[in-house]
Amino acid sequence: MPEPVPARPSATILLLRDGGSGLEVFMVERHHQIDFATGALVFPGGKVDAGDADGRLCAHCRGVDGLDEGERSLRMAAIRETFEESGVLLARLAGEEALVPCEQRADIDQRRRDDLHDGRISMAQLAEEERLVFACDRLQPFAHWITPEFMPKRFDTWFFLAEAPRDQLALHDGQESVDSLWVRPADAIALAEAGRRTIIFPTLMNLQKLGRSASVAEALEAARQDRIVTVFPKLVKRDGDMKMVLPEDAGYDVVEAPLDVVR
Numbered sequence: 001m002p003e004p005v006p007a008r009p010s011a012t013i014l015l016l017r018d019g020g021s022g023l024e025v026f027m028v029e030r031h032h033q034i035d036f037a038t039g040a041l042v043f044p045g046g047k048v049d050a051g052d053a054d055g056r057l058c059a060h061c062r063g064v065d066g067l068d069e070g071e072r073s074l075r076m077a078a079i080r081e082t083f084e085e086s087g088v089l090l091a092r093l094a095g096e097e098a099l100v101p102c103e104q105r106a107d108i109d110q111r112r113r114d115d116l117h118d119g120r121i122s123m124a125q126l127a128e129e130e131r132l133v134f135a136c137d138r139l140q141p142f143a144h145w146i147t148p149e150f151m152p153k154r155f156d157t158w159f160f161l162a163e164a165p166r167d168q169l170a171l172h173d174g175q176e177s178v179d180s181l182w183v184r185p186a187d188a189i190a191l192a193e194a195g196r197r198t199i200i201f202p203t204l205m206n207l208q209k210l211g212r213s214a215s216v217a218e219a220l221e222a223a224r225q226d227r228i229v230t231v232f233p234k235l236v237k238r239d240g241d242m243k244m245v246l247p248e249d250a251g252y253d254v255v256e257a258p259l260d261v262v263r
Contacts, residue, residue, distance in 0.1 A: 001109070004124065004150070004154065005152065005153055006067025006154065007147055007154040007156040008047050008048070008071070008154065008155050008230075009047070009048040009070070009074060009077075009155075009156050010045060010046060010048060010077065010155045010156065010157045010158075010246050011045055011048065011074045011075070011077045011078035011081070011089075011157065011158045011159075011160065012044065012046075012073070012078060012081070012157060012158075012159055012160070013044055013045060013079075013081075013082045013139065013160050013162050014043050014044045014142065014159060014160070014161050014206070014210060015043075015044070015045060015079045015082070015088060015162055015163075015164040016028075016161060016162065016166045016219055016220075017163070017166075017182065017216060017218045018165055018215050018216050019182065019184065021184060022214055022215070023184065023185070023210070023211075023213055023214060023215055023216060023218075023219060024177060024182040025043070025182070025183065025184075025185060025188070025207070025210060026043070026044070026086065026088075026181075027043060027180065027182075027183060027188065028040065028041070028042060028044055028086065028179065028181065029041055029049045029179035029197075030042055030052070032111060034127055037166070040197075040198040040200050040203070041191075041192075041197050041198065041199050041203070042197060042199075042200070042219075043159070043203065043206075044081055044082040044085040044086045044088075044177060045078060045081045045082070045085075045157070045202060046081040046084075046085075046088060047077070047082075047155070048074060048077040049077065050072050050124065051071040051122040051123055051124065052073040052074075052076040052077045052080060052125065053069055053070075053072070055123050056124040056127075056128070056216050057072070057076055057127065057134070058072070060124070060127035060128070060132060060133055061075075061133065061134045061136050062092070062133055062134070062136060062137045063075075063135070063139070064136050064182075066179075070137070074158050075134075075136040075139055075160070076123055076134065076136075078139060078158070078160050079083050079090070079091070079123075079134050079135070079136070080123050083109075083113065083116070083207060084113065084116060084117045085110050086180065087113065087169065088165065088168050089105050089108065089109070089168065090134065090135040090138050090139075090165070091132040091133060091135055092132070092135060093131055093132065094131040094132070094133055098163045099134070099135060099138075099168075101167070102167040102168060104167055108126075108130055112126055112130070115192075137233070138162050138163070138219050139160040139161070139162050139224045140160060140161040140162065140201060141158065141159075141160055141223065141228055142159045142161045142209075142210075142223045142226075142228075142230065143151050143158075143159040143207070143209070143228060143231070144152075144158050144159070144228050144229075144230045144233040145157050145159070145202045145230075145232075146230060146231070147230045148232070148233045148234070148235060148244065150204075150235060157202070159206055161210075161219060161220055165232045179186055183229060185207040185210045185211030185213075186211050188207050189207055189208065189211070191205065192204060194228070201244075202231075203207045203230035203255065205231075205246075205252050205254060208252065208253055208254075209251060209252060225231070225237070226251060229250040229251065229253075230247075230250075231246055231250050232247075233245060233246055235259070238256075241258060242258075242259040243256050243257060243258055243259060244256065244257050244258075251257050
């Protein structure tokens with residue numbers, strides 16, 4: 001067997017809101033030319049960049065006391081990727097308690113989002129020049145998945161929950177993502193089961209887990225009370241078929257799945 005490729009640290013945010021029929025989560029459709037999860041419905045997120053660990057960010061974050069560099073960089077990657085992919089900015093103006101007001105967020109979006117996405121500015125520069133404090137305190141850890149060793153692309157991914165700011169419009173960026181929607185977890189699962197949308201296995205499992213909650217408050221409280229067990233699926237052969245096995249205590253309804261479903 002070849003040596004497994006390293007799992008890249010990454011982070012994603014499940015933006016939540018209370019809709020007319022219950023809890024909804026924001027999802028984007030990956031561009032069909034992206035080399036991972038092509039055309040799939042996913043939560044905004046991506047790989048940790050070197051800039052996410054910039055020491056200058058410590059002075060521009062709330063909710064990172066006691067966290068090490070890796071934990072801080074995961075949260076910064078989650079906030080950065082969510083801003084790049086959806087336009088939602090989880091940040092405050094320095095000295096303020098509320099998140100960035102709608103009009104100012106829209107101005108920052110128009111002037112800085114493309115520069116951030118294309119690497120012309122860093123999160124530290126954005127914070128310093130726009131007087132921002134990133135709202136890491138709004139992120140609630142929800143799940144931790146590591147891609148199996150036999151996969152050609154591997155990620156070490158933390159999933160966070162966050163209530164979406166009510167006055168910010170979430171919308172796909174038209175580059176990495178080409179469509180977006182607010183959807184109840186059960187409805188997203190139904191779309192996948194009907195073949196109308198593609199949803200990869202970890203996303204599907206976390207939709208099922210999220211769907212146990214009826215509201216944003218209930219989902220956040222359940223996550224606060226939950227013990228996160230790292231999901232590092234193992235490959236086993238049973239009855240002549242290769243299957244993926246998840247930890248029984250990780251809190252998912254599924255603990256075993258056929259390999260072709262995971263792929």
